[in-house]
Amino acid sequence: MGATIINGKALGERIKQEAAQQVRALGEQGIPVGLDAIMVGDPAAGEIYARSQRNRCLEVGIRYQLHALGRDAHEPQIRDTIRRLNDDPAVTGILLNLPLPPGIDTPALQYCIDPYKDVEGVNPANIGLLFYDNPIIAPCTATAVMEVLRQAKINPGGLHAVVVGQGAIVGKPISLFLLHEMATVTSCHIATRDLLQHTRSADLLIVAVGKPGLVRAEHVKPGAAVIDVGINSVVGGDGRRTVVGDVVFDEVKEVAGVLTPVPGGVGPVTVAILLRSAAEAARKQLATPRRLDG
Ligand code: NAD
Numbered sequence: 001m002g003a004t005i006i007n008g009k010a011l012g013e014r015i016k017q018e019a020a021q022q023v024r025a026l027g028e029q030g031i032p033v034g035l036d037a038i039m040v041g042d043p044a045a046g047e048i049y050a051r052s053q054r055n056r057c058l059e060v061g062i063r064y065q066l067h068a069l070g071r072d073a074h075e076p077q078i079r080d081t082i083r084r085l086n087d088d089p090a091v092t093g094i095l096l097n098l099p100l101p102p103g104i105d106t107p108a109l110q111y112c113i114d115p116y117k118d119v120e121g122v123n124p125a126n127i128g129l130l131f132y133d134n135p136i137i138a139p140c141t142a143t144a145v146m147e148v149l150r151q152a153k154i155n156p157g158g159l160h161a162v163v164v165g166q167g168a169i170v171g172k173p174i175s176l177f178l179l180h181e182m183a184t185v186t187s188c189h190i191a192t193r194d195l196l197q198h199t200r201s202a203d204l205l206i207v208a209v210g211k212p213g214l215v216r217a218e219h220v221k222p223g224a225a226v227i228d229v230g231i232n233s234v235v236g237g238d239g240r241r242t243v244v245g246d247v248v249f250d251e252v253k254e255v256a257g258v259l260t261p262v263p264g265g266v267g268p269v270t271v272a273i274l275l276r277s278a279a280e281a282a283r284k285q286l287a288t289p290r291r292l293d294g
Contacts, residue, residue, distance in 0.1 A: 012268035022279035142173035162202035
């Protein structure tokens with residue numbers, strides 16, 4: 001029997017509706033929810049991306065403002081923009097679009113974002129609070145993976161969860177979330193010897209690497225849940241660009257019990273979580289005094 005395929009688009013739609021409801025409720029209390037996005041680089045490419053960001057925000061009633069800085073913008077200029085937005089009480093959410101041009105210290109800039117306005121949960125304060133299971137805003141993609149597990153009615157407690165990839169805002173936070181939910185967690189990465197031996201013992205296999213074809217049927221224990229977080233743009237057999245994950249979908253769907261597709265799996269859930277986090281950020285800013293300890 002083939003795997004149950006998770007419909008991330010439908011789950012994303014449901015979370016978006018939740019976000020819209022929260023935005024409406026905050027609006028009724030006189031708190032408009034906004035997202036101020038900073039984009040550095042080629043204005044033409046950025047405009048297309050920003051348009052889709054704006055449309056997604058408007059769909060749930062979030063005000064969107066783009067702050068476009070040219071491709072030669074330097075670090076102090078980006079930092080000043082972030083600080084200005086931090087200090088503006090009308091700004092409730094800040095998103096620093098990546099990648100930034102080479103030579104710019106991305107973590108240092110993420111560190112400047114007010115943790116209460118950090119809608120992506122990338123400020124080290126939020127990542128650190130996650131260690132204690134108490135972030136103000138949690139990293140979006142890791143949160144999306146946990147929503148997918150809930151949707152699939154998978155309780156990680158007691159399961160052997162193997163997380164392949166230990167990136168700072170995807171793999172590592174997922175491992176922490178799973179630990180909090182009492183899974184036994186193995187974290188694999190580029191230096192892991194014999195990846196197959198680890199993945200084959202996983203009840204729950206999360207792959208967040210960025211390497212198409214990394215996980216094949218032989219890597220998966222029969223009946224395991226496999227969540228593919230990878231996003232890779234590749235040239236297909238017909239010469240056209242297409243998006244695939246890190247997991248060989250057609251092979252693994254014959255072995256796994258549950259599987260997320262790419263596209264249409266974790267991606268749309270992450271987008272929806274960002275919108276919900278924007279509402280959450282605005283709500284948390286109501287609390288005074290603001291405290292990092294909750
Ligand atoms: P990253 O570069 O920070 O981390 C990659 C990790 O993969 C590292 O820990 C590295 O050690 C590990 N790795 C590399 N090669 C490996 C190999 N051969 N075997 C095992 N581990 C290996 O990347 P990231 O930001 O964590 O993103 C990971 C993937 O998730 C990318 O494809 C990215 O596009 C995708 N992503 C998806 C979403 C979503 O919404 N679905 C969101 C963010 C990122």
